[in-house]
Amino acid sequence: MPRVQLPDGSVKEFPESASALDVARSIGERLAAATLAADVNGTIVDAARPLAEASPSDPLSLKLLTEKDPRALGVLRHSCAHIMARAVMRLYDGVSLAFGPTTGNGFYYDFDLPQKISEEDFPRIEAEMAEIIAAAEPFERFHLPRGEASQFCGDLKQDLKVEHIETGLADHESLSFYRQGEFVDLCRGPHIPDAGRIKAFKLLSVAGSYWKGDADNRRLQRLYGTAFFNQKELDAHLNQIEEAKRRDHRVLGKQHGLFTISNDVGQGLCLWLPKGATVRMLLEDFIKQELLRRGYQPVFSPHVGRVELYETSGHFPYYRDSQFPPLFGHPAGQLVDYWKQRLEEGRITEKAERGFFAAAGELNCDFHDYPFNGPIEDRIAYLRKWERNQERYLLKPMNCPHHVQIYKAAPRSYKDLPVRLAEFGAVYRHEQSGELNGMLRVRGLTQDDAHLFVSPDQVEEEFRTTLDLVKFVLSSVGLEDYRVQLSRRDPASDKYVGSPELWNQAEGTLQRVLENSGLGFTSAEGEAAFYGPKADFMVRDCLGREWQLGTVQLDYNLPERFQLEYIGADNAAHRPVMIHRAPFGSMERFCGMLIEHFAAAFPLWLAPEQVRILGLNDSMLPYAREVQAKLQSAGFRVTVDARSANVNKKIRDAQLELVPYMLVVGPKDQSAGGVSVRDRIDGDLGFMSLDAAVARLRSEVESRQIRQVVKSAFAPAAETDEFVNEY
């Protein structure tokens, strides 16, 4: 006889088989009808599940979850995912179910099925779902021992579920299933009592995915959808998405002439138009001043470097696939390189190799002593040696090796440390084509990069002040909606260089500084750079996708690889530690995010066009030019709308073009020696003398005042937005 404690503190006794729904019914039928799930001792369970089974404790505390509890929404959505899967299985043959969890805004389900689903099929699927919902059949939970569960899924021809039971769930003795009419799915739950509880849902998109998220695995089709408690909330959500799309930096970048990407130049190669370039220049000027104050030294380095440099650093072998191929001085360079790669991968036939050999000969390679019949290692070594004797350059994918060389250009004493070398360094990466995204993911980017060379005892302090710099920079543009992530290595992976001791030391230092920094942070295993752990500042774009902006990285490995040294007080050589840091990350991504952050309505200090002068009629043009000249000499970016349009038109256009200040000049203003000021946000401010107007603008610029920021539609700091309901 379980005793149940309700949120109001009352305790009641119920029969052994009683469920949360029974408890709800004992209070009232309407409550029972509204109950979607139950919170039993802090765990969410089916409302229809016997309480005694869900939790053995006595008394158990029970909270009935209705629309009022946001946790009920996740349960509702996951049930909706099952209903979608059921509809798909009714409409298509040969469906193999994968996973179907909820996400922060809805749910998806992955299917392996022979036919291709496109958005045109959504109405059919939605209609089928509506029918299932109308039938309002219950979700019924049952358990099977592991062996039987596997057999059961096999009988249902659910091979992916069988595989999951055999591998991912190998340590589970008993597995739960949910039956809903003819549809049965391996699932941890919980679910709503019956399908009829779903009042508003919509399929959103279809996309490809991979079984268990591995690109080497089977390709699946993923259907995305969402569900809400009522149609009104669903409509509001869809509206919000539409609204957010209007803030997309790619849309605004085009609309306001900030940047463009031309296919004639190349994929992922950003062209900064004058207005976008102005914003970027202002940001660069801003941070340059800050860096000088903080003891950084400027450096410049070229866009290419010898391949050997990146072999030493490890970048070249490690990121081979996402770099532009090396530039060879010899015409056969690419050919030999490809030949060598084929040998390394062991996929070459004798015929193919003869072909390579002949082609290389045609290109004037003297390979007469090529060990054709020798072991494959010898052949690889031969080609490698040939390559090493060639001029080989790499479009630089990273600035660190160049900066390392600058450090090495002079002997360093402990008295010189920290050495802080800063550069806006352009780097090139051949990102996968499907990854490119406006300014947020490009193939040519400019990092606001710097490398700090410090002694071991300076690491903590330098790391701390560097974090401060990132915080300062972000707050200067009003970016507060970020999440800090401590990206550590995955100890089980072999993709990291250096000893575990150094890694532990680096991660420990980083964690300690972060803990003392007052920044909330989350720890993410397997997210470190190959040479060291990092603190990453993550922000969300208008579609809710998360991107890394600023980063601070701790590196004990590159100094080792490049044999960096400084002379200590003991007159002996010591190894410095490197801190890599980029507060903006890249200028491209940062400006892209900033466009969305401000919805292109930049604060005065960043606005490409700060002031526009609008003449009342054409005869005001000379005075308008006079005002323009005065403001320009006061340091403002100011234009004159010289069109013969009426002032209403000029105002409307300036408003739509997001110019912060409009100065209307007419005969009255001219005779009084001033201007009529219109503020983009507050509207008409009336007449001001020119001096007063300049003073107002100047103080707004100097304080870098931010008067308006568009609220993001997406929650800022979600650590994870995927709740896995499947096993």
Next chain:
RNA sequence: GCUGCUGUAGCUCAGUCGGUAGAGCGCGUCCUUGGUAAGGACGAGGUCGUGGGUUCAAGUCCCACCAGUAGCUCCA
């Protein structure tokens, strides 16, 4: 890179059953000379992403490629 979708004027988009292109905004010229979110008239602008194919005829149907996009995978 993978899967789906998309590509028509500078921008946003329409274009039916295959019969060689339309709108609004913008732009240009002229008229209008105005006080805080659109004054009016006329006009110029397009190898319909590229290349093949089917057809008497292709923006429209088919194939390949290029690019964009959503998601997956990747991200120094």
